[in-house]
Amino acid sequence: MTDSGLPQPPAAPNATPTTDPDAHPLDDALQLAPLGGHRFAGRTTAPWANMVGPFGGITAAVLLRAAMDHPDRLGEPLALTVNYAGPVAAGAFEIEARPARTNRGTQHWTLSLDQGGQPASTATAVFAVRRDTWTARELTLPEVPPAAEVEASVPRIGIEWAKRYEMRFIEGGWPDLDIGEELPHSRTMMWIRDLPERPLDAPALAAICDAFYPRVFRRRQRFTPIGTVSITTLIHADAAALARQGARPVLACARGVHFGQGFFEQRAEVWGDDGTLLASSIQMVYFRD
Amino acid sequence: MTDSGLPQPPAAPNATPTTDPDAHPLDDALQLAPLGGHRFAGRTTAPWANMVGPFGGITAAVLLRAAMDHPDRLGEPLALTVNYAGPVAAGAFEIEARPARTNRGTQHWTLSLDQGGQPASTATAVFAVRRDTWTARELTLPEVPPAAEVEASVPRIGIEWAKRYEMRFIEGGWPDLDIGEELPHSRTMMWIRDLPERPLDAPALAAICDAFYPRVFRRRQRFTPIGTVSITTLIHADAAALARQGARPVLACARGVHFGQGFFEQRAEVWGDDGTLLASSIQMVYFRD
Numbered sequence: 179m180t181d182s183g184l185p186q187p188p189a190a191p192n193a194t195p196t197t198d199p200d201a202h203p204l205d206d207a208l209q210l211a212p213l214g215g216h217r218f219a220g221r222t223t224a225p226w227a228n229m230v231g232p233f234g235g236i237t238a239a240v241l242l243r244a245a246m247d248h249p250d251r252l253g254e255p256l257a258l259t260v261n262y263a264g265p266v267a268a269g270a271f272e273i274e275a276r277p278a279r280t281n282r283g284t285q286h287w288t289l290s291l292d293q294g295g296q297p298a299s300t301a302t303a304v305f306a307v308r309r310d311t312w313t314a315r316e317l318t319l320p321e322v323p324p325a326a327e328v329e330a331s332v333p334r335i336g337i338e339w340a341k342r343y344e345m346r347f348i349e350g351g352w353p354d355l356d357i358g359e360e361l362p363h364s365r366t367m368m369w370i371r372d373l374p375e376r377p378l379d380a381p382a383l384a385a386i387c388d389a390f391y392p393r394v395f396r397r398r399q400r401f402t403p404i405g406t407v408s409i410t411t412l413i414h415a416d417a418a419a420l421a422r423q424g425a426r427p428v429l430a431c432a433r434g435v436h437f438g439q440g441f442f443e444q445r446a447e448v449w450g451d452d453g454t455l456l457a458s459s460i461q462m463v464y465f466r467d
Numbered sequence: 468m469t470d471s472g473l474p475q476p477p478a479a480p481n482a483t484p485t486t487d488p489d490a491h492p493l494d495d496a497l498q499l500a501p502l503g504g505h506r507f508a509g510r511t512t513a514p515w516a517n518m519v520g521p522f523g524g525i526t527a528a529v530l531l532r533a534a535m536d537h538p539d540r541l542g543e544p545l546a547l548t549v550n551y552a553g554p555v556a557a558g559a560f561e562i563e564a565r566p567a568r569t570n571r572g573t574q575h576w577t578l579s580l581d582q583g584g585q586p587a588s589t590a591t592a593v594f595a596v597r598r599d600t601w602t603a604r605e606l607t608l609p610e611v612p613p614a615a616e617v618e619a620s621v622p623r624i625g626i627e628w629a630k631r632y633e634m635r636f637i638e639g640g641w642p643d644l645d646i647g648e649e650l651p652h653s654r655t656m657m658w659i660r661d662l663p664e665r666p667l668d669a670p671a672l673a674a675i676c677d678a679f680y681p682r683v684f685r686r687r688q689r690f691t692p693i694g695t696v697s698i699t700t701l702i703h704a705d706a707a708a709l710a711r712q713g714a715r716p717v718l719a720c721a722r723g724v725h726f727g728q729g730f731f732e733q734r735a736e737v738w739g740d741d742g743t744l745l746a747s748s749i750q751m752v753y754f755r756d
Contacts, residue, residue, distance in 0.1 A: 256730060257697040259548040261591050263568040263575040278553040278586050283729075284696060284753070286552040286589050288577065290567070297567050300575050300591055302550050304697050304751070306730065311756045313727035314686060316652055336744065361607055394716050397603060405740035407573060408546040408593050410699040412732050412751050414725050436703050436744045440572075441545060441595065443701050443747060455725045458732060460749055462546050462593070462701050464573070467600045 184411040193219040194270045202376050203342055204385070207236050208243045212459045214267045218244045222268050222289075231266040233339035234406045235292060235388030239381035241301045245287045246380065249315035249401060251277075252285040253307040254417060255380045259410040260301045267293055308416045319453040322348050325369035325427040337445045343389055344373050346427065350396055357399035364393035364434040369427035378423045378456075386430055386448055387411045387459035391446045393434035402466050407441070409461035415454065425449045439465060470620060482508040483559045490633055491665050493674070496525050497532045505565045507533045509580075510556050510561065515628045520555040522628035523695045525679030526580060528670035530590045533564035534576045535669065538564075541574040542596040543706060544669045548699040549590045556582055572596045597705045607715035608742040611637050614658035614716040632678055634659050638687055646688035653723040658716035667712045667745075675719055675737055676700045676748035682723035682733045683754045691755050696730070698750035704743065712739045729753060 195209035201226040209216040213441040238260045245251060272292045279286045288299035322328075345351075350366030370386055371378075391405045414437035415423070428448050435443040446459045484498035492514040499507040527549045534540060561581045568575045578590035611617075617635035634640075638654030659678060661671055661715040681693045704712070717737050724732040735748045 223743070257550070259591060259697075259699060261546070261575050261593055263573075264570060278589050281553060284552075286550050286586070288579075288589055290577075297575070300567050300577055301696075302548060302589055302591055304550055306696070306753075308728040308730075311727065311729045311754070312687070314649070314723075315724040315725055316682075316686070317725065354710065360603070393605075397605070408548075408591075408699075409597070409699075410548060410697075410749065412697075412749060414727065414730075414732065416728060434603075434605040435747060436604055438600065438703065439597040439705060440600045441597075441703075443703065458724060458749070460699065460701060462748070464595075465600070 194221050195219065197223070202374060204372055204376060204382060208240050208381055210240070210244055210247055210273065213272065216248070218273045218275065219270065220273060220320045220439050221270045222266060225342055228337060228339055233338070234262060234409065235385035236339065237266060238364065238388060238409060238411070239297055239385040241273060241289050241291060241299065242303060242384050242448050243381045244273040245289065245303050245305065248275050248277065250280070251305065252280055253305040255303060255413050256306045257271060257304040257412050258265055258301065258384055260299055261408045262299055262406050264298045266291070267299045271298065283302065312454060315455065317447065317455060319429065319449045320367060320431065322367060322429060325451070328369055329343040342373055343370050344427065345370050352391065353396045353399055355395060355399060357400040359399055360400060361397055364397040366390055366396070367429065367431045372429040375425040377425050378420045378428065380420065383413065383415065383420070383448060384411050386428065387446055387457055389430065390444070390446060393432065394437060394442055397434055397437065404446065404463055404465045405465045406461050409459060411457055411459040413457045415456040419450065420457065422452070423456065426451055428456060468636065483510050484508065486512070491663060493665060493671060497529050497670055499529070499533055499536055499562065501575055502561065505537070505563050507536065507562045507564065508559065509553055509562060510559045511555060512628070514631055517626060517628055523551060523698065524674035525628065526555060526588055526699060527677060527700065528674040530562060530578050530580060530588065530618055531673050532670050533562040534578065534592050534594065537564050537566065539569070540594065541569055542572070542594040544592060544702050545595045546593040546699065546701050547590065547673055548697065549588055549696045549697050551588055553587045555580070555587045560587065566754060567658060587702040604744065606736065606744060608718065608738045609656060609720065611656060614740070617658055631662055632659050633662050633716065641680065642685045642688055644684060646690060648688055650688060651687055653686040655679055655685070656718065656720045659715040659719045660714060664714040666714050667709045667717065669709065672702065672704065672709070672737060672746050673700050676735055676746055678719065679721040679735060681735070681752055682721065683726060683731055686723055686726065693752055694753045695750050695752045698748060700748040702746045704745040706741065708743060708745065711741070712745065717745060
C-alpha cells in the first residue's frame with residue numbers, strides 16, 4: 179500500500195506525535211507527523227475513547243485531516259466516506275492519504291488508517307475548489323428553540339468521547355436502556371459544540387456528524403452491541419461558512435431509516451445557527467439482537 | 468495499484484469482453500473478464516451512453532459487479548461509494564477490486580476503474596453476511612398509485628441510457644428545460660424497471676439509485692452542465708428480497724437537499740412494491756451556473 183515511486187523512510191521511533199498538554203483535545207487527537215510519501219503517523223488519545231476503541235467520528239476527522247495536511251491538497255472537503263473495517267487498538271496508527279486523481283477543480287483521495295500492516299479503516303474523500311453560484315435550500319432547518327434556551331445534558335452513559343461535547347437535546351436525549359419498550363421513532367435533535375469551545379472546522383464537523391448514540395438504542399430502549407461499518411458525510415460549508423459559525427453550537431439532527439438483518443441506516447444533518455446546512459451524513463451500522 | 472504478491476499477467480489483446488447480441492443490455496455492460504490478481508477487464512457499451520461518457524449508474528453497477536465476481540467475495544453488498552474522478556472514455560477499462568480486509572461477517576473493498584493508467588473512478592464497498600434480526604421501518608413508502616395505474620413516460624431528452632428504463636412518473640417527470648423559472652422543490656417519484664424486463668439484483672439496484680435526471684434541472688427548469696462527483700448507496704435488500712421483487716417496477720424517489728457554490732446534494736430511496744426499503748442513496752453533484 180505504499181507508493182514505490184516515492185521515498186519511504188521507515189517510521190522512526192519518535193514519529194508518533196507527542197501530546198501538548200495545552201492543546202485542545204480535538205487538535206491533539208488530530209496531530210499527524212508526516213512519514214514521507216503519502217503516509218502520516220498518528221495515535222489514539224484517551225479523551226476520545228468509545229466503548230471499544232476510539233469514537234468513529236474522531237477516526238473520520240483524522241482521516242480528513244491527513245488529506246487536508248497533504249502538501250498536494252487542492253480545495254476544500256466536499257465528501258468523505260469512512261468504512262470501519264476492523265477495531266482500532268489504543269496507540270499508534272499510520273494513515274495513507276493518496277491523491278488518486280487531481281483535476282482543475284476537484285481532487286479525489288484514497289485513504290486508509292493502518293495498524294499492524296492492515297487497514298483498520300478505508301476511506302475516500304473528494305475535495306473541490308468552491309466558487310459562488312446560484313444557491314437554494316430544499317431541506318430547511320427544523321423549528322427549534324435557540325441553544326441558549328435548551329439545557330445542556332449530562333451524559334448518562336460512561337462514554338468518554340461524549341464528554342468532549344456540550345449537547346443540548348431538544349428531542350431524543352440519552353436513552354434509558356433499561357426500559358426495553360420499542361418506540362415509534364428514533365429522532366434526536368440537539369445543539370452541540372466541542373468542549374472546550376473551539377471554532378468549527380471541517381474535521382470537527384465530520385466528527386459531529388457521528389456524535390449521536392446509535393439509533394437502535396433509542397428505538398428499542400435497550401443496549402445491544404453495535405458498530406458503524408460505513409459513514410458518508412457531504413460537506414456544504416466552505417471555510418468562510420465554518421468561520422461564520424465559529425464556536426457557537428450547531429444543530430445536529432439524526433434519525434433511523436431502516437433496521438433489519440443486523441444493520442440499520444442512520445441519517446443526520448448538521449445546521450449552522452443561521453439556518454445553513456453545513457453537512458449531511460448517512461451511515462450503516464451493525465447491530466446484534 | 469497492483470498487488471505485487473500476486474501474478475499480474477499483462478492484459479491479453481482479447482481480454483476485453485465481447486458482446487453477446489442476445490444478452491440483456493445491463494448484463495452485457497456488466498461483463499468482466501478476470502485479468503488475474505485483483506483486476507478485471509471491461510468496456511463501455513453504447514446503450515448506456517450519457518451526454519458525456521457512460522451513465523454514472525452503470526459505472527457504479529460494474530464496480531459492484533467486480534467485487535461480486537471476485538473469488539474471495541464474502542456475503543452481499545451493503546454499502547457502495549463511487550467517486551467520479553474523471554471522464555470515462557468510450558472503450559476498454561480495467562477495474563481493480565481489492566478486498567482490503569475480510570472479517571468473519573463483513574468485507575471491505577477498495578476499488579478503482581482505470582483508463583490510461585489512471586483512475587476514472589475510485590470506490591469503496593462493504594459486503595456483509597446478513598442474518599435474521601429484529602426489524603423496523605422508520606421511513607415508510609409514500610402513498611402512491613400502483614405502477615399499473617401510472618402512465619409510462621417517453622424520455623424528452625436524447626439521453627441514450629434513459630431508454631434502458633421504463634419510467635412511470637408520479638411526480639417530477641422529465642423537466643422542460645426551456646422554462647427557466649425556479650420551482651420550490653425538485654422532487655421526483657417514479658415507478659421504474661429495467662427495459663427489457665429483468666429480475667432485480669444488486670448491480671441493477673445500484674444503477675437505479677442514480678437513474679434520476681439532475682435535481683438542478685428541475686429546480687431551475689433549465690439546462691446547466693452537471694456531473695456527479697460522489698454517490699453513496701446503502702443496500703437494505705438481500706438476495707431473497709431482490710428475488711421477491713423480481714422484474715416488477717420499484718418506486719424510486721429523489722429530491723434535492725442543498726444547492727450552492729457549484730455543488731448540490733441529491734437524496735434518493737428505492738422501494739419494493741411491498742413497501743420494503745431496498746436502497747437509499749445520497750450524491751454530491753457538480754453544477755455550473
